[in-house]
Amino acid sequence: MKRGFSLIELLVVVVIIAILVGVATPYYSDYVKDSKRSKALQDLDALKQAVVLHNSQEDLPYLGIIGTDTANPLPTLGEKDFNGLMGRYLTFIPTDPWGKNYKLDPYACFVYSEGPSSSKSDDIREYYVKDLALNKIEWEDLDNDRTISETDLLYFHFNKSVYIQGDISANDFIIYENNEVATDPIPVLNMTFKQPHPAWSETQATDTVFICEVQAGTTVKLGVHALALKDELNVLHKYREVKYDRENSGFNLIRTEVEYVPTDATKPLRYAIRTNPVKIKPK
Incomplete structure (x- = not known):
């Protein structure tokens, strides 16, 4: 007659699994966070290169989508910052790992993701003009x-x-x-x-x-x-x-x-x- 697991043995197995999950969860969470950041940096590098190519080819800085107000044609910055590069400089505009659009800062000269919380402290930046000179x-x-x-x-x-x-x-x-x-x-x-x-x-x-x-x-x-x-x-x-x-x-x-x-x-x-x-x- 086959003997099943005793209650004590089952409890020991459950405790061991719980310990392993408790130990592994922070590492998995860090892995997911790091992989999302790596993906964002790869995307930002591609967008940065597109801006650099535009600036060298056009001999004009890329400012984003310029508004239609002829008296004060300001760039419209926000959700469609890279649409003006589509076709010649970009074939695809990715979204960041948190489901948001990447953005452009044409004044400090970087492309960025707002990160998981959209607060400034979470920004992930990639400069296409590094230092002010x-x-x-x-x-x-x-x-x-x-x-x-x-x-x-x-x-x-x-x-x-x-x-x-x-x-x-x-x-x-x-x-x-x-x-x-x-x-x-x-x-x-x-x-x-x-x-x-x-x-x-x-x-x-x-x-x-x-x-x-x-x-x-x-x-x-x-x-x-x-x-x-x-x-x-x-x-x-x-x-x-x-x-x-x-x-x-x-x-x-x-x-x-x-x-x-x-x-x-x-x-x-x-x-x-x-x-x-x-x-x-x-x-």
Whole structure:
């Protein structure tokens, strides 16, 4: 006669299974979480490459779907940010592992998923322009005297939107000649900053180009001298990266924000880096 399992033996088996499930569940949960994050990063990399290809082929930054308001054609950011890339740059737009659409921030230059909870702390980002940097300086010869002189304009181009705390000052720069710090005599750059618009602030900082008016006494020469931001935190912190403020923006309103260090609300989390000297070129 075959003997069945006793109650004690069954209880032991159940306890062992329960222990194994209890031990394995956190590992499985972490595995699912990590696999979803990996899938999101793969999708974001594909979307990032599509944006990069568009920007290089079109020689224009991709801003998302541009609205139809001819007086104020703002990008319509939200649920269809990559539709403008379909056809030539994308054949398929994926959804993230949590069933939501991927999104674009054309000001801080990253593509992102809002993650499982849609809160900012859950964002998964992939930058297509990593660091904020000065990448071009142009000169406009308003008086046609072929030299950088009083009332001429200098255009400072950054590779992404930036909020400048205060203004662009000549004291923010080191002047170079032939890739060496210019000396004997030290060239002079005098200029005043012209803000992009009167209400400019870190909540409206979508600009990438800033204009300064040359003042008397300037001796910097076109094609000879180049400028680089000083490698000093108090200077670099002035030039602050901004991101799209999705909570306070709307269909006809774009708002930006600066992210600050959590433990110090006066220090920007992301700011300009120092690059090689940038030569002044005619506009």
